[in-house]
Amino acid sequence: MPLHSIQRLCPTAVLGLWHLTETPAELWAELPNPTAYQPLLPATADAKRQAQWLAGRRLAHRLFGEFPELSPSEVLVQNDATGRPWLAGASTETVVSLSHSGEWVAAVLARGGRAGVDVEFIRDKAQRLAGKFLAESEWEHARAVTADSATETHYTLLWSAKEALYKLAAQRGIIFRQQLLLHEFSPQTSGEIPATLVLHGAQTRHRICYTQPAPGYVLTYCYEPAG
Structure with missing residues (x-):
């Protein structure tokens, strides 16, 4: 097993x-x-x-x-x-x-409570589609922090983090680049990404945990207890 x-x-x-x-x-x-x-x-x-x-x-x-x-x-x-x-x-x-x-x-x-989890195989797809799911400020920060590092890993991580937050929100019709907002962070092998969810005219703050469970993969998750 x-x-x-x-x-x-x-x-x-x-x-x-x-x-x-x-x-x-x-x-x-x-x-x-x-x-x-x-x-x-x-x-x-x-x-x-x-x-x-x-x-x-x-x-x-x-x-x-x-x-x-x-x-x-x-x-x-x-x-x-x-x-x-x-x-x-x-x-x-x-x-x-x-x-x-x-x-x-x-x-x-x-x-x-609420939970969201996402695991992704690292590939260049997220970087190619970055303009569709990243806000301009997120994209600018991503370009800055990947100047001397693995871009595929970072962009896949950003996509995965938004997927985890989307699952936690449990709402259809969310626009990733406008309603799922990731704030600046220093990329490591594992850590947390601060985020804001914009839903029904309100903004809530969240923290998305991330790690690499195996070479070539990223894992993100967010859990918030009830109350």
Whole structure:
């Protein structure tokens, strides 16, 4: 079982990482309640996507064990109309956020509050599309800090951070370059990115944690307890 790690973010939330090496058949064999999951598998998913989808559910079920009050056999990871995962059979306060890219799957499971997680394979796509998701001030800062460093990693990190904040916001129609704003930070192997979410005419401040779980990947996550 390629469970990579489980990290307790606080008493009410955990972060899990899964290093995907299995085939879909191997993942089905270990997935609780496969009969209930079979009709939920996206019909257009190829073998790679199937494995990522299944590993996300396997990881979520593993994280259920970190909260004794949950009954893993009765909980099912489903997706709402927007594609956001939710937990059927668990209390409404229990939240889950999932992400996958390449060989890595990430999840945050929490009892209350809001959560967003994103894992990304580092490539040049984010840099090529920077003008579509970065505000001008963010772009200027990115150009300054990448003058002598790996640009693909930094731009992928910025994209991933906005994805994590977008998932935490749980609202459709958000414009990344106007409503998900990242503030200046000094890029390291791991750290935090200060951010502002502009939603419904209000601005809220957030901190997005980031790290590199393996060479060639970045991971970002944000969890905020209720209240």
